Amino acid sequence: MASTAPFAKMNGIGNEIIVADMRSRADRVTPAAAIALNADAATRFDQIMAIHDARTPGTAFFIDILNSDGSKAQACGNGMRCVVQALAAETGQKTFTFETVAGILNAREHADGSISVDMGTPRFGWQDIPLAEEFHDTRMIELQIGPIDAPVLHSPSVVSMGNPHAIFWVDRDVWSYELDRFGPLLENHPMFPERANITIAQVTSPDTMVIRTWERGAGLTKACGSAACASVVAAARTNRTGRSVSLITPGGGSLHVEWLDNDHVILTGAAEWEFSGSFDPSTGIWARDTESAA
Numbered sequence: 001m002a003s004t005a006p007f008a009k010m011n012g013i014g015n016e017i018i019v020a021d022m023r024s025r026a027d028r029v030t031p032a033a034a035i036a037l038n039a040d041a042a043t044r045f046d047q048i049m050a051i052h053d054a055r056t057p058g059t060a061f062f063i064d065i066l067n068s069d070g071s072k073a074q075a076c077g078n079g080m081r082c083v084v085q086a087l088a089a090e091t092g093q094k095t096f097t098f099e100t101v102a103g104i105l106n107a108r109e110h111a112d113g114s115i116s117v118d119m120g121t122p123r124f125g126w127q128d129i130p131l132a133e134e135f136h137d138t139r140m141i142e143l144q145i146g147p148i149d150a151p152v153l154h155s156p157s158v159v160s161m162g163n164p165h166a167i168f169w170v171d172r173d174v175w176s177y178e179l180d181r182f183g184p185l186l187e188n189h190p191m192f193p194e195r196a197n198i199t200i201a202q203v204t205s206p207d208t209m210v211i212r213t214w215e216r217g218a219g220l221t222k223a224c225g226s227a228a229c230a231s232v233v234a235a236a237r238t239n240r241t242g243r244s245v246s247l248i249t250p251g252g253g254s255l256h257v258e259w260l261d262n263d264h265v266i267l268t269g270a271a272e273w274e275f276s277g278s279f280d281p282s283t284g285i286w287a288r289d290t291e292s293a294a
Ligand SMILES: N[C@@H](CCC[C@H](N)C(=O)O)C(=O)O
Pocket: 015, 046, 047, 067, 072, 073, 074, 075, 076, 077, 078, 079, 163, 164, 197, 215, 216, 217, 218, 223, 224, 225, 226, 227
């Protein structure tokens, strides 16, 4: 058995996150370990954020992101807030520069405990998302689900926040849609060669929105930070909202997203520690720290 690594079970307004401390190690969290941790109710998660030693000068750490099905993700806004909270508690530092496969991002813990992550710049080109077909205008693409003459969901906006997102606009309560049924079909639709995160969004005012997300590689989640960013960018692009929006997510928590004039998207919200333990990054076998909270 490989030597164990410390982890913290956390959440970002309900998005279930494991922050794994893989510093000073050459190995990675394996897909098998992710699947095993997710199969245990106590450690069920949406994403693992594995903190590795920096690869690039000017960055503090490299963050590897795994979904609960063992696949890799390029972005995870709620998970980044958990990483910041864990590192800020350990070091007393408030600002961090990280590297992920999607690039370099900055994050900061505020005096009130909330955390902002600069999620980088959105991309709209059909090859960037990516889509299987050419679309010149990704504010609305031809895609629908349900009966051909009365689709349940249709004409999504598509955006890359480093990872692929499709946003379906709805007028009714987001809870009145069977996202558990349509989510897997849309995630794996041939339109999305790298699959996609699927969000239902109801705009409630020029600066408020309610969203529900079926996450690629994780399924229904209580919140998805990059989906919140993608939703606000897509809403502003289609004149549904302004560029500064508060979002309610299924966990009941709220996120704030601001699309700055310099094109960067800032995600702000809370993060919460639940318990700590250690695990084998190759198998996922784990144990709770004895002094850790329930
Ligand atoms: N929960 C995340 C996004 C998760 C990544 C996603 N499942 C993917 O594969 O792209 C967030 O808070 O952004």
